[in-house]
Amino acid sequence: DTGVSQNPRHKITKRGQNVTFRCDPISEHNRLYWYRQTLGQGPEFLTYFQNEAQLEKSRLLSDRFSAERPKGSFSTLEIQRTEQGDSAMYLCASSLALRQGYTFGSGTRLTVV
Amino acid sequence: DAKTTQPNSMESNEEEPVHLPCNHSTISGTDYIHWYRQLPSQGPEYVIHGLTSNVNNRMASLAIAEDRKSSTLILHRATLRDAAVYYCILRDVDSGYALNFGKGTSLLVTP
Numbered sequence: 001d002t003g004v005s006q007n008p009r010h011k012i013t014k015r016g017q018n019v020t021f022r023c024d025p026i027s028e029h030n031r032l033y034w035y036r037q038t039l040g041q042g043p044e045f046l047t048y049f050q051n052e053a054q055l056e057k058s059r060l061l062s063d064r065f066s067a068e069r070p071k072g073s074f075s076t077l078e079i080q081r082t083e084q085g086d087s088a089m090y091l092c093a094s095s096l097a098l099r100q101g102y103t104f105g106s107g108t109r110l111t112v113v
Numbered sequence: 114d115a116k117t118t119q120p121n122s123m124e125s126n127e128e129e130p131v132h133l134p135c136n137h138s139t140i141s142g143t144d145y146i147h148w149y150r151q152l153p154s155q156g157p158e159y160v161i162h163g164l165t166s167n168v169n170n171r172m173a174s175l176a177i178a179e180d181r182k183s184s185t186l187i188l189h190r191a192t193l194r195d196a197a198v199y200y201c202i203l204r205d206v207d208s209g210y211a212l213n214f215g216k217g218t219s220l221l222v223t224p
Contacts, residue, residue, distance in 0.1 A: 004156075033210070042200055042214030043157060056210050091156050099145065099206055101159030 004105035006092050012111045013082055020078045021108045025094030032075050033102065034067055035091040036060065043091055049075060082112045117201045122219040125191045133186040133218055135201030140181050143205045147212065148175065148186045150197040157200065157214070160186065196222045 005024040013019050025032050030051050035043035046065070048056040051072035061067075064082075069075040079086055089109050093102040118136040125131040137146070147162040161168055161175045163184075168175040174187040188195055200217040 031210075033212075035212075035214075040216075042198075042216055043212075045211035045213065048210040058211070093156070101147070101149075101162060102157075102212065103159065104156030106154075107156050 004092055004094055004103050006090075006105035006108050008108055009106065010109045010111075012113060015084060015112055016081055018078065018080045019082055019110060020076055021090055021092075021110075023075045023077070023092030023105060025074070025092070026096075026103055029094035029096050029103070030072065031095045031097075032069055033093040033095075034075070034077050035093065035104075037089040037091060037107070038087075046077075079110075082110075084112045086110060087112045117203060117215055119199070119201050119215065119218045121216070122221065124221045124223065125188075127193060127222055127224050128190055131188040131191045131195070131220065131222075133188070133199050133201075133220065134183065135185070136183045137201070137203055138182045140203055141205060143207055144203040145206065146175065146177060146181075146184050147202045147204055148173070149200045149202065149212070149214070150195075151200070151217070152194075152197045160199075191220075191222045193222050193224065196220055 007022045032049040034046040037043040045058050046061050047067050049069040052069050064080045067077045089107040091107045093104040095102045145164050148160040149157040151157045161173050163175045176185045198217040198219050200214050202212050
């Protein structure tokens, strides 16, 4: 078990470009979460999947953001028409059950220039 | 979820016990108390959680007040690797899936 894997670790993109991040959760974990963290702040919840179903989305997830989890395994988070305000660390976490702790990945740091 | 209040920062000496406080005066009966920590340049790491009774694991102990309006994360013997931001989070699993992180307590451990 290698934990939660996120790729890429770093991404620099020009404003207006689209970016996609990937998260590979722990294999037996059926629950997957995306968070965003800006400097000096705690992580903010974006969205939650149980298997392939997206069950909850934060109001932070504007229509430029989309997340998928095909076949209930890995997940992708896409940001279209990136803005400078999208610059942040994007964290993925997974868990086996609601009452268990989450395992987080190391995140993807996005810089929009 | 109800809110938590934590000191912005704390400092401890290496090999000494550390008591990290958290106030949650509006906690509901179904809120679990979770603690996570985040080392620099890493994602958060689960530490411990509990509902009413004190909890112990290999990383730390969680002491919960009898009225549940406060709790304390106890690191029995701080090491330099324990320097991190510690988050106290309340989570009602019956009403949502999100962990609502605040700003946490930044723990500095000095040799």
